[in-house]
Amino acid sequence: MIGVGKMKQYSNVLDKPLSKGKQEVSLTAFAFLFSELVQYNQTQVDNIAELERRLEDAGYAVGSRVLELLCNREKGNRRETRLLGILSFVHSTVWKVLFGKVADSLEKGTEHEDEYMISEKELLVNRFISIPKDMGTFNCGAFVAGIVKGVLDNAGFPAVVTAHFVPIEGQQRPRTTILIKFADEVLKREARLSQ
Amino acid sequence: MAPVTPRSGDAIFSSIDRVNAELFTLTYGAIVRQLLTDLEEVEEVNNLLDQMGYNIGIRLIDEFLAKSGVSICVDFKETVEMIAKVGFKMFLGVTASVTSWDADGTCCSIILEDNPLAEFVELPDTCQGLYYCNVLSGVIRGALEMVSMKTEVTWTRDVLRGDDAYELQVKLLKQVAEEYLYKDDE
Numbered sequence: 001m002i003g004v005g006k007m008k009q010y011s012n013v014l015d016k017p018l019s020k021g022k023q024e025v026s027l028t029a030f031a032f033l034f035s036e037l038v039q040y041n042q043t044q045v046d047n048i049a050e051l052e053r054r055l056e057d058a059g060y061a062v063g064s065r066v067l068e069l070l071c072n073r074e075k076g077n078r079r080e081t082r083l084l085g086i087l088s089f090v091h092s093t094v095w096k097v098l099f100g101k102v103a104d105s106l107e108k109g110t111e112h113e114d115e116y117m118i119s120e121k122e123l124l125v126n127r128f129i130s131i132p133k134d135m136g137t138f139n140c141g142a143f144v145a146g147i148v149k150g151v152l153d154n155a156g157f158p159a160v161v162t163a164h165f166v167p168i169e170g171q172q173r174p175r176t177t178i179l180i181k182f183a184d185e186v187l188k189r190e191a192r193l194s195q
Numbered sequence: 196m197a198p199v200t201p202r203s204g205d206a207i208f209s210s211i212d213r214v215n216a217e218l219f220t221l222t223y224g225a226i227v228r229q230l231l232t233d234l235e236e237v238e239e240v241n242n243l244l245d246q247m248g249y250n251i252g253i254r255l256i257d258e259f260l261a262k263s264g265v266s267i268c269v270d271f272k273e274t275v276e277m278i279a280k281v282g283f284k285m286f287l288g289v290t291a292s293v294t295s296w297d298a299d300g301t302c303c304s305i306i307l308e309d310n311p312l313a314e315f316v317e318l319p320d321t322c323q324g325l326y327y328c329n330v331l332s333g334v335i336r337g338a339l340e341m342v343s344m345k346t347e348v349t350w351t352r353d354v355l356r357g358d359d360a361y362e363l364q365v366k367l368l369k370q371v372a373e374e375y376l377y378k379d380d381e
Binding site for chain 1: 251255258316
């Protein structure tokens with residue numbers, strides 16, 4: 001049989017050539033896996049905040065790896081050093097690779113200088129999720145918020161990232177907004193760099 | 196209604212919604228990492244991964260049957276072939292082959308040529324006892340249980356442990372006759 005038992009051996013995972021990232025798996029497979037992630041974490045916590053934090057942690061691990069992978073593959077070993085550059089990297093490159101599309105919108109917060117929002121009408125991880133009434137404001141998007149935080153943190157842009165449901169008029173399902181609040185030092189550095 | 200003819204794994208895979216395999220790989224990695232931090236023994240992690248797979252398997256079989264158009268498989272042999280040819284392709288986009296049947300047709304091996312779960316993975320020395328992809332064995336066990344087959348699924352070869360392929364041994368323990376749960380007058 002062709003191919004059987006011929007899988008090439010590498011002594012080290014880093015010797016293996018980097019895949020092009022075109023491979024796909026079924027959405028169902030991912031949805032089931034994600035549901036197991038959420039269910040498992042539900043058994044480990046007492047409250048919603050804790051659950052969101054754990055999902056964020058899981059996402060963070062994904063984000064830090066995605067940054068490394070994409071900087072290497074898509075950007076020729078360079079990474080963004082400016083605020084808008086890294087935001088558009090998250091909104092376009094990261095989103096496109098992970099979710100197959102560019103995020104619906106990227107906006108600057110109107111009330112605070114240090115806030116930015118990435119919104120998605122139907123976030124992939126929320127697609128098959130409905131939140132029971134007793135779980136209040138819980139949002140599985142915490143996982144994606146974690147991914148964003150992982151990317152930003154490791155690129156040198158520490159930020160607090162949270163996921164929120166925002167109702168849209170005339171639509172049954174709310175959209176998900178990922179709110180990014182950058183740390184002071186990031187804004188100060190940015191101001192210095194723009195001079 | 197015209198009988199539905201079974202579709203090939205490729206045809207199904209190209210017609211359903213898909214996501215990037217790297218998201219899937221990294222998410223799975225995040226799960227394994229959480230389990231390793233939360234639990235003390237690698238053995239417990241193996242068990243929990245298998246349990247997660249089982250939970251997935253018992254639900255995944257519905258989608259498999261609905262989308263593949265597969266009707267009743269005549270025997271265990273055909274069932275395993277179906278998992279390898281259609282199941283793996285349909286959910287993970289990879290092909291698998293079935294070999295090493297024993298004489299009475301109740302035990303065989305599924306060999307994976309490609310395994311999206313294990314991309315980017317290397318086991319550190321502290322995790323040598325880990326069956327990283329144990330979720331897969333749980334999925335197969337869970338799915339088969341829903342079609343009345345009690346099985347035992349174990350890893351016999353694992354690239355992450357230095358073998359040359361991913362090989363799962365599937366052993367049929369018992370074929371449970373299907374029972375009608377409700378009495379007619381209820």
